[in-house]
Amino acid sequence: MAQDNRNDSAPDLRILGDRITLQPSGFVEPALTGEGKEEALMRYGARFRSEPLRFLREVSLYVSGTGWRAYDDVIGQPIFYSGFSEHIKSQVMSAMVLQAKIAQLADMRITVEEKEGLLNKNDKDFWAKRAQRRSVLIQSLQEVAESMTDNMICKFDSKPFIRGAYYLVSQLLLRAYHQGIHVSSEEVLRLRSVAEEAARKKQSIIFLPCHRSHVDYVSLQLLCYRLGLALPVVVAGDNLNFPVVGSFLQHAGAMYIRRSFGDDQLYTAVVQTYIDVMLQGGYNLECFIEGGRSRTGKLLPPKFGILSFVLDSLLSGRVEDAIICPVSTQYDKVIETEGYVTELLGVPKKKENLADFLTNGSSVLSLRLGRVDVRFYEPWSLRGFIDEQLTRLSKVPSAVRVDWKDMKNQVVRQKLLRTLGYRVLADINAVSVVMPTALIGTVLLTLRGRGVGRTELIRRVEWLTERIRAKGGRVAHFGNAPLPDVIERGLEVLGKDLVGYVEGLAEPTYYAVDRFQLSFYRNMTIHLFISEALVAAALYTRVKQGGGPAIQDIPYKDLYDQVFFLSSLFRGEFIYSGEGLATNLEKTVLGLEADNVIFIERNEEGEITKVGLSDAERAAGRENYDFYCFLIWPFIEASWLAAVSLMGLTPPLGQKDDIWLQVSKAQESAQLLGKTLYHQGDLSYFEAVNKETLKNSYQRFEEEGIIQVVKSKDTSIPPRLRIAPEWRPGRDEKTGRLLASGRLWDFTEKIASSRREGKNRRDGATVSTRVIGLTDALGRKLFDDAVRGEEGKGKGKGKVAAPARLSSEEEKDLSRSVMEQRRRRRLEGRAHL
Template structure:
């Protein structure tokens, strides 16, 4: 580097350090991008700029990457660790040519690869975005362009604290040299590819240009689909088309977002303060896969689980911090109250009525608005469960928005659509107390400003939050596999609802929810909650609690549910100590040590956190439960029982494994339980290890309440095989409520009508009921016998006693 340039950099360093606070992504480039720090790294920047270079240097230092200003030594030849792919602006105009100095560096690097077959320099695209304002559609200038001196100075002053440093997946120069040669044309080719990459990167970070709201409404009114429905409505209601058109515009005003970059930029700072006050940290996993989708031009639809009103804010905040544009969010019309509604709308929310069945005008306007978002490339977010989960489990998906997504594709959408499942978890959910009251019968309070103020007053440290991006689902690929001829139903004016729509959407919804569960985050609170709730007295010694949490951790590591699941790296003792700091437990101390327990109220609340991860332990718990109840049995007998019960667990908990994967899964789990010395294996026989029966029993009880529910319904069906489906669900619920009171079962979902509906539907699918809904005697009797052996004698006697009483009352009537 020349002395003059070094002096210039030194002069720039102080003002930049004061004015610029770059956010560098990804935060873990080695793992996220596959960077190899043992190999040479050269950074590729879009425009020749010393301020960009120095800002990149700050970002690289925060990421633990090599300093771009530190020369690279290749066999005694020193090469700059950066190149520019365009000169940028000058007094004579913009110059997009590859700078001569950068061309020379490329040639030097290629020559080194020609002479050294072992050399492999990693070219790392790196861009600095000074603000991420997308601009307006009426502005015809390109989003990514070089800034001249005055523009750059202005951006440093106004956008310095909203600067994004983005490094991307490296390109192997060894691969380029081996496959494309080492002449000068390769350097120019790399520069052209880099320009396309940087342009897509800018679009992924800022999003498409924003429309003028009234221009958007005018464009929507001109769509053939809305024109047709206006004509049809006017004719059917015998009113003027202008009146119906005004109604359509009013609906657009009610629905449409009014996205504001300024609100998002300032909101990021407010939310940063909020998360620092509320949480000890926000853990994010697999954001790089979403960045890649955005750069590849995919239409991204985020489909998160719904735990809390915090979900809207948290996901948008995380995406912005990860260098992505926040999505347009489908929000319930109940959230459109002052002042939250206008703020949400400017933050990207568009509002949807709870039901618009029979309102063709509204459904058409909403569908066209959604199709417009997709066509323009705005990412979209909707909560497919339809509402917040009150129990902590995933709810069956409401398929309305998913159906409209596919209908938008049937209008002839060119861009491929990808669903991104998102698992959102917390160590404390602010509304969990309210959920428990609602499950006990209290009426849901309507959202209002007073409710917001009460929540703000409760701000305190709530542990950690988790945002895990699950495995994406290509909707185009899914349709190609399920309905190869789906494109034949494309109709840009009024796409029909083909016969294949409902079954395919239902299947896609199950896959979507399963992928959310696959990306679950385990943490100190969920693991401790599961252990304590498995104890009959909701109490364990500190040593026993730590031992049980360690049992769970070992299962997750050596018999993993999914590669997407995140597992704490801290030892069990630290996790228990951290959970204790959350002030949920009662800790009593005596001469023998600590007893950690839950009071009755906390026992109910803690089921929420256990239910966040219960699906991860469903199969290990079922295996442990069968072994505990039978004491000793063959592996074939164990396999048979697990395979019979698995379809019910799969349907209820959105488990990922297909039936043919159960056998190897059981085998892997048995090996891990044996490794932990919880069981003994002698050839084909499995039995208890009496010296380690405590942890095995706690593991087994995780699933015991679920099996008790199954026993209730199947026993009812076995006694009254002709019982109608609605009666079966209702009586199962009544019996479960009775059982919960008699045996102190605190889990609110134990008598939830929805879980019985899923169970009865699965009984039908698995061939226990005929087409008329009546029980098939032998299969039901066998299942009843199996379940009867897996519930405790006292629970079994209670079920029989209550049923006998019910039958006696019916006979008297």
């Protein structure tokens, strides 16, 4: 890994004082300089106890604003001056979009009051009173909108504040990430060039980073400050707006928005107007394409909330153009992973507060978490992207006639949004670097056995590094450090709580202590090998049958069908190549053949007819083939668990009315089922019970119409679900037991065919009886609780969280929703389960 860094990253960017110079990738200064290691963009400064004079000098430079610390000559629009917030607020409040919405809401209220008789049309002064009432309503809405705006907007008002904030935050962050923040010099210089052009045209740069930690937005703000770029306005959830800290973040760039807007049209208009003002003024913006933080380590599906506002600004013509800059932030170790595991196992997330912030902040200072690597994809024009997509879509035949030039058409907007979201995710993956901790975590979780010797660990990390590079990925470089030293450093960062070390053996031996938490780091590499993993899992449907090699070979058509099924199943989990399944599958199979993992049999026309494991791979103990299987098996387990849990949602025998179950309770029941099956040996991976993957599976099942979900207009009533009638399994008419048959069971078995084989799962009949019996028992409890809650309604037996039956209005909404989903699936023309 240390010998050849040409494909991994650009030269290092060395910043000393006010000078910015380039040096070759992995450059190590001569020993005469006293510097023996790579220069990070940002490193922790002097400490008062060890270097008091240097410490005081650094503080004085920030106080006086010397050189780059002054933050005067920034690239971008003017920010951090007295009156900035008031200037932005006045622009928001005077915007035509907001004023039109306020007038519309006032007129709507007037109409209601007229119908209710509060305004008498027979009154001789009716029009005067109506005008007066309308004026009062408008004034009231103006005040509400102004309050919303003040709570929402960032407040770039004080340059001394941001200088002090930069110094404080950088010292705290760089004490935890003691090896600094690293960037690619070529990417940074390119970004500065783009920023200069954008500033000249008064265009905004919209940074779209991945989101794994709260450190993400802190590190990007620090980099922009250090590089002299105008700080972006960061879209943040209002859950972070708690006393003291909330105000600090708002003055450093946070824009607070609600997690859910509901039907609040005024609030929606305020957000849209603020986004318009930002983009029209050329102010930079930052929002996380995934919405919330990824608790699993891999990219989450895109969230379209803020992007939809940005897109509306351009499609409406209110904004000419904006620049999109996808950003990848990778860590040796993420601060929050231990908390993520707790959340994924079902413990409710704690609400942020000042006490926890201060407590966690003090503990972070004692950590040694390695380094942060930030990479910037080449920025591109959003207007150019829109024009390109509309031109392409207008040439592609569609199942439904659509005027792709109609910017108000919701079908057009949704298509553009979805394409935009996944384009950004693909760009983030393309520019990401793989850290040593991710290499180690991936190797430890993709080997058979309890542990791995030091020699074998080094060999497999070296193999994985080569495979990552061959796939076009990047591996973080560490100057001229030998690979064993890099691995030792990664093990030190992961710590003994994640990776254990057995002493007193013939060879140093390591083992995974916390596989659940370590899977976070393994998932940082899976996007590079998802095609190979799907092919390996499809081939496993034959390999697991045992017997001779001929029995384990698979016809190419069967391989295609299973890969088609699995890729559709995980459409919400992973990002695939845009070349299409047939092309991508053939390229993947040919690549595995070139790597001598599989062999391919062809007919006289040269078409692939059969695929199987190569003799060389069998001789090597299937280690490379198993690697790909181990990557995907936990996700297959989670999907299988989610599908099995649906079996238990079949209504009990004799249940006449449809009973709707609370979605969250059904998912909690699925998680309990998974924990039970894991400890009983029917589930191989404990991480399969994590609630994020289960939630994604339920979402996928809803998209395919396997389950139906109703969301009430009353926000106090949580979403409810049922199995779609055509998917419900049957029951024995005498005993009432679930039958291992039907459409849902066949679907579950198709997933199971690619599951990892286990010694407790070879008797299918025993498994089907035991597992179905368990899921049925948990399902019956859900039904009992729902009916009991319904019967106790209004009788003082407790509050009903979710009515078990739908109202007539909800039934109509359900009917429309089912038809809309079918139409959408037909329109999108996606692969279906």
